[in-house]
Amino acid sequence: MAGETHNATQSSATQERTAVVTGGTSGIGAAIVQTLTDAGWRVISLSRRNTVDTPTFAASASVVHCPVDLTTPQGVQLACEVVRIHVEQLHLLVNCAGSIAPEERIAHVAYAEVERSLRLHALAPMFLTQGLADLLRQAGGSVVHIGSVYDEIADTDVAGYALAKAVLPQLTRMQARELAPRVRVNLVRPGHIDTPMTRAAPADYLAAVAAKTPLGTLGRAADVAQAVMFLASEGARFITGAELRVDGGYLTNAGLAS
Numbered sequence: 001m002a003g004e005t006h007n008a009t010q011s012s013a014t015q016e017r018t019a020v021v022t023g024g025t026s027g028i029g030a031a032i033v034q035t036l037t038d039a040g041w042r043v044i045s046l047s048r049r050n051t052v053d054t055p056t057f058a059a060s061a062s063v064v065h066c067p068v069d070l071t072t073p074q075g076v077q078l079a080c081e082v083v084r085i086h087v088e089q090l091h092l093l094v095n096c097a098g099s100i101a102p103e104e105r106i107a108h109v110a111y112a113e114v115e116r117s118l119r120l121h122a123l124a125p126m127f128l129t130q131g132l133a134d135l136l137r138q139a140g141g142s143v144v145h146i147g148s149v150y151d152e153i154a155d156t157d158v159a160g161y162a163l164a165k166a167v168l169p170q171l172t173r174m175q176a177r178e179l180a181p182r183v184r185v186n187l188v189r190p191g192h193i194d195t196p197m198t199r200a201a202p203a204d205y206l207a208a209v210a211a212k213t214p215l216g217t218l219g220r221a222a223d224v225a226q227a228v229m230f231l232a233s234e235g236a237r238f239i240t241g242a243e244l245r246v247d248g249g250y251l252t253n254a255g256l257a258s
């Protein structure tokens with residue numbers, strides 16, 4: 001019906017809901033997979049690794065995993081084809097896959113690294129959404145991109161990463177407008193979350209981050225998963241093109257004196 005939205009959680013409680021989660025094998029993505037399966041969703045997980053030894057995957061018949069590298073157009077296309085084999089409609093796409101190359105200041109970051117980062121953090125979310133848009137429309141589903149507060153922090157050693165993440169707020173707005181009213185598109189912007197990615201950073205850096213965070217600690221992957229669950233829910237039926245920061249207040253503390 002024209003002008004009417006129909007989101008995933010408007011479906012009857014008995015109808016099985018399916019999500020695609022990129023980067024579902026570690027950290028935030030794994031927490032999202034766990035939270036979704038706990039809530040009765042079926043999940044298709046996409047990331048490079050072949051063997052999946054997380055408890056979520058081992059214990060659950062609700063998760064299908066496909067090994068795919070999302071930095072190439074072929075990988076994104078393969079991912080879309082795999083999803084189509086499994087489902088005819090899609091209630092949620094979470095674009096969470098990501099990685100950081102350490103020590104890449106803007107003055108000497110390599111061209112290839114910026115390109116890799118843009119492919120993974122910007123082009124994959126853009127073209128996965130494009131490739132799965134008809135399945136999302138079928139279900140009246142939604143998309144959640146996992147961005148980062150580093151999309152606006154300029155003082156950074158992760159130049160390629162930050163530039164690529166900065167594409168996501170505009171991508172979210174454009175897709176939200178284009179895919180409405182059937183599909184909602186939103187952005188979650190985590191701050192510092194305790195995951196394998198973050199644990200690669202020096203301990204003194206992480207201690208300084210926690211000290212600068214008003215809530216006094218790093219976040220948990222489950223904190224981000226809860227934000228995703230809200231945006232995918234009926235409670236968020238009037239929210240699209242929006243950004244939800246999950247950073248313990250870190251960005252409120254950007255003053256020079258602090």
Ligand SMILES: NC(=O)c1ccc[n+]([C@@H]2O[C@H](COP(=O)([O-])OP(=O)(O)OC[C@H]3O[C@@H](n4cnc5c(N)ncnc54)[C@H](OP(=O)(O)O)[C@@H]3O)[C@@H](O)[C@H]2O)c1
Nearest residue numbers: 023025026027028047048049070097098190192193195197
């Ligand atoms: N942790 C934080 O503090 C934080 C803060 C802000 C934003 N984020 C964002 O949150 C997302 C998840 O981060 P995380 O901390 O959970 O990191 P993580 O534990 O390192 O997990 C990253 C996930 O991305 C997948 N991945 C990496 N490169 C890939 C590729 N080329 N193709 C397909 N999958 C790929 C990895 O699986 P494979 O190794 O199997 O490919 C893994 O499942 C990322 O987008 C990150 O930028 C994290």
